[in-house]
Amino acid sequence: MFCCSRPLLPISTGACLLFHCSFSIATPSDLADLSLQDLLRLEIHDDPFPVETLKERWTIEYSFRQLKLNGYQMADRSVGLEQIFQAAGEPRTAMNFPVVPIKATQEVHTFDISYRMNDRLKISLSVPLVKQNTEHVSSVPGFERFAIQSSGIGDVSFFSHWYQPLNAHSALQLSFGLSIPTGSIDEKGDTPRNGAGTLEQLPFTKQLGSGTWDLPMALSYLRHDGSWDWGVQATARIHLGRNHHNYHLGDRYGINVWAQYFTKSYFHPGVRVAWQHINPIDGIDTELLMPGQFRFPSPISNPDFYGGNNVNLSLLMKVCNSETNCKKYADLEFTRPVYRNMTGIQPREDYQFRISFGLKF
Amino acid sequence: MLTPVHAEQPRLEHSELSREYQIKAAMLYKFVWFVRWKSGDFKDKKSPISLCLSEPEPFGGYLDQLVEGRLFGKNKRKISVRRFDKKNYLDHLQECHVLFIPKGSDVPVPQKKGLLVVTDGRPIEKSSAHINFITSGNYVRFEINRNNLKKSHIRLSSKLLKLARVVGD
Numbered sequence: 412m413f414c415c416s417r418p419l420l421p422i423s424t425g426a427c428l429l430f431h432c433s434f435s436i437a438t439p440s441d442l443a444d445l446s447l448q449d450l451l452r453l454e455i456h457d458d459p460f461p462v463e464t465l466k467e468r469w470t471i472e473y474s475f476r477q478l479k480l481n482g483y484q485m486a487d488r489s490v491g492l493e494q495i496f497q498a499a500g501e502p503r504t505a506m507n508f509p510v511v512p513i514k515a516t517q518e519v520h521t522f523d524i525s526y527r528m529n530d531r532l533k534i535s536l537s538v539p540l541v542k543q544n545t546e547h548v549s550s551v552p553g554f555e556r557f558a559i560q561s562s563g564i565g566d567v568s569f570f571s572h573w574y575q576p577l578n579a580h581s582a583l584q585l586s587f588g589l590s591i592p593t594g595s596i597d598e599k600g601d602t603p604r605n606g607a608g609t610l611e612q613l614p615f616t617k618q619l620g621s622g623t624w625d626l627p628m629a630l631s632y633l634r635h636d637g638s639w640d641w642g643v644q645a646t647a648r649i650h651l652g653r654n655h656h657n658y659h660l661g662d663r664y665g666i667n668v669w670a671q672y673f674t675k676s677y678f679h680p681g682v683r684v685a686w687q688h689i690n691p692i693d694g695i696d697t698e699l700l701m702p703g704q705f706r707f708p709s710p711i712s713n714p715d716f717y718g719g720n721n722v723n724l725s726l727l728m729k730v731c732n733s734e735t736n737c738k739k740y741a742d743l744e745f746t747r748p749v750y751r752n753m754t755g756i757q758p759r760e761d762y763q764f765r766i767s768f769g770l771k772f
Numbered sequence: 773m774l775t776p777v778h779a780e781q782p783r784l785e786h787s788e789l790s791r792e793y794q795i796k797a798a799m800l801y802k803f804v805w806f807v808r809w810k811s812g813d814f815k816d817k818k819s820p821i822s823l824c825l826s827e828p829e830p831f832g833g834y835l836d837q838l839v840e841g842r843l844f845g846k847n848k849r850k851i852s853v854r855r856f857d858k859k860n861y862l863d864h865l866q867e868c869h870v871l872f873i874p875k876g877s878d879v880p881v882p883q884k885k886g887l888l889v890v891t892d893g894r895p896i897e898k899s900s901a902h903i904n905f906i907t908s909g910n911y912v913r914f915e916i917n918r919n920n921l922k923k924s925h926i927r928l929s930s931k932l933l934k935l936a937r938v939v940g941d
Contacts, residue, residue, distance in 0.1 A: 438837075439794070439797070439834055439838035439840075442795070442797070442798035443798055443801055443842065445798065447799065447935060450799055451911060451912070451913065452911070453791070453795050453911070453912070454791075454911065455791050455792040455907065455910055
């Protein structure tokens, strides 16, 4: 659909032979290097988001993301520690817990590499390294205040991205991925469950991966209007089956809209609003359970206390190495939740921050 | 738990010239290589080969960037891009090897020996130009009038003729 429907000539040895014929070339020199046969194969339909020169097929990117959790929330309201913490001597109920995380930081270092096969298809590989630290309070003697850490490789993902121009101003992009359960779900720590000096299975959100083969996907509508790029994206992440601890994380669905200002400048500010729905965890890790009536020692041990609906607002800034191209770039994103309606009692997200550095070559 | 971003946001690279005219600029440059120029077409061995554009030309600075630094032929002639107002371009034709007349221009097509005239969107059967750009579907094409070539004593490579829609004997 995007290439020469009727070959005009025998295939030439120009770029069109390898890379289809509908690419958009950024520099005049690129076009001057093509043969006349190749020029005849180029589509003239203006691409709203033209691919950078064919010489820059590879992109490598490093990202650092940080998520801070502070406090607690039930449905759409904050709850104080005293409402959910079972202090010494207090009766236990279904809504208070002897172990409560009070502050958590998750940091992910991600290494991405992508290769543009032609002006429609790009493939990429993403390798995350996860590090988490959670501070707790507890009414268990010897564990009044303790921290748990976990770190290691997360779930490695492969993606394919198919890009299809619709007209001179807009395009669609379909991204389809496969997430491999390379991240450990067997992380353990010294928790109050069995006293000091023993290591117990950590709850779901302290693990480094999902433990399941997952299908992340996204469909995006992209538009270029004057100096503005904007778009709407629908996302989903489906978890296949259950992991070897007999659960899978809740599937996610979301929609986000974004806009970014692109003019002849090094700096390109933008904004994004994202809504996401997350299902509760399906299944249960029995290693997290305690005997007795109240089986969950901590709210984050309860699979039903996972997921909900949230709306986040992000401020974006892209910094490019020159005013006219972004071969080298830095991306910054700062995200705050503006609405959250969570299932059960969950840690409250304070903010997320991301900085990425990329290079195209 | 942080979720990786599934899909990137594509980045727009702004181009001030439409793809159609980028391609036509490149083709105009390429045509030079398919003409059998004679030594008499140039003042001397080092004089440049000139691509002349009748205003209002559609390429902006793109054609200039495209030919910058490039040399033509065994004498390594520079390729120059010159622009002339439609009122006075006839006065400068002797400096030109290729003349481009843009779409919508009402200037008459000159006939001068050794001057390759390229038009944009003027049906070649009714014009005295040698090459005319057309579009076919989503592609740029060009048509050549053999009769007009003969009248101007211009010889084009058969390789170029094979790529074109050819009219005339």
